[in-house]
Amino acid sequence: MTGKRVTSLDVARRAGVSRSVVSAVINGTQGIGVSNEKRQAVLDAMMELNYHVDAQARAMKTGKSYCIAAFGDTSNALFLQMLEGAQRACAGHGYTVLLVGEASREEAREELIHLYLQRRIDGIISLDGPGYQNEAWAQRLLELDIPYISVEGYAENDHICSVLADYGDSVTAALNYLESRHEQVPIYLRMTADWPTDNWAERARLEAYLQYCQAKQAAPVVHTLPKEHVDAMESLLLAIHREQGTQIYLSNWVDGAIDLYRAAARLNLTIGQDLYVMSADNTYRISDHMVPRLSAMAVPYKAMGEQAVELLMAQIHGDGEPPDGASCWLKAELLPGESS
Template identity: 30%
Template sequence: MPTKRVTSHDVARRAGVSRATVSLVLNRSESIVIAKETRERVLQAADELGYKPNSAARMLVSGQSETIGLIVSDPSILLVDQFVTQVLYGVEKANRQLGLHVLVAGLESGGPGSTYDDLVESRRIDGLIVLNPRAGDTALVSLIEKDFPLVLVGSVRHPGEVSVTFATRPVLMKAVDHVVSLGHRRVGAITFSPRSFIATEARLAALEAGLHAHGLALDADAIEVGDFSSESGHRAGLALLNRRPDVTAIFAGNDTIAIGVLSAAHALGRTVPQDLSLVGFDDLPFAPWLTPALTTIRTDGVHQGQIATQMLFERLNGRSPAIPRVRLEPDFIIRASTGSAKN
């Protein structure tokens, strides 16, 4: 059992002043109400005793917890796909630099809807960052409409939301240009998630638009649905290539899925990129080291997390962000998994 906690009262007694003075010295950094000499004495006493203010008492009186909540929707995705982790890292790091703490909470899809309220109503957190928000999340929408300080990493297409997303359309059209310029005419796609996800449908639309600009189409039977994992990429890859063996290029929903597609192609005796071109998504750190090195679209998840934190910080300080919906521009990275189409 640790020894008795040292309180501001102890510091006051040691410095020969009142507790109020201690509080003033330690918090009102630049107010000149305190004599230089007294200030020194207090600071020294606090230092000698190793005084750390009790966060609970401070929270209670200030109404602020200096803590933000990080909600991870469907946390099991963390297990299979590394992208969410990148965002999490960005959020944690940025908040650490701002002196804020981060409370992480997973939100199972079928779980209790009270997760938000437990955090918000108990005043345990000052603001919230929500990863991969689902449009059907009524508790979330309710918070947005209450104007609670909240930033989405993703979108639920609500007019009042503050969010950070990627503008996937331009970069995907650019990627399509690249693939088409290599001579590919029959292109397939494997989504990273069920089509009920807003982002997934948007990406398919972008691929269609890109192909359309070249007089080509994305056939409905050249689309397979994945679920973030390599396993789903393998399964979807097999299904797609068996149904449409004429397809010569595939857009994978993310790099993790691309791993599975590579193995599916191998299983069917097709070599990448000679017999099949493959484009990933996210440019996770392993992407350059797959065999062959993966052509992919780079989404900087760490940066996304940092921007989200910065926007939340603005809201916590009462300022509404200049741009409520930030859209980051991914880069297209050409490596070795895309090549000329066979005749």
């Protein structure tokens, strides 16, 4: 075939099938039954002939670009984890991912709409902070019937399909794990940052802790501290250790566990002996690299990215939203360590 562009007809002849079968395999055409044997024969022929699909021609024929946009902050470790899952799921559907990393600019969301109207993408996935709800933009998406999935955003909007982590369950699971190892009810560390943290996720975490204490008929102990303020953590840890001795600490974020490790080192206290520590998340995937290894709940951002793609494909190809409503909830995974 040297010097000549390979066509779908060449693939059909090599595979011993009709051109319509080749088209069905390439485009996922509905209504044309293709056996696994014929499908594999077509794929083998494409590889042998080094055949590549003409994306523009396929788009004209199917009305699909076979590309979705992933929108988020590329400096955010959570976005990169979500993107990992989204890319893996897209590959299984024959889709590529267009990375749009300007989540700090609200006007960039309008650019996503332009990409869709230009038929350069078939849908949008965005990683939004818990509590994010841009109602005006959401309304634009609904009016234009743009396939869209939010990861972590629009939790309280019944019209936008969201993939959400069950943060309340993650705290409950952490408390149950700690209870299997200790009799004491943990102290809850509610870390804050220089952005709004009074959102549904943090409320769910705190409510799970309060409900646990109520069920155990124990007085809840909650301390709110800014993250990355080790001096404040050191003062708190010193006061508690002097008055109450060995205690168990459950932090809403892994940042709290990091600050506890640093404060304990300053005070010559040993994690896993003088105090016990667990985190309700593992944002930076560092629990295995902490000494001692940190016990944590891993929020499944990779799986959330995969689930977002599956839901988006259902919208793109006309299968609608999930039957249980606009939100899909995923549970965190327990990562036992040596710190608790």
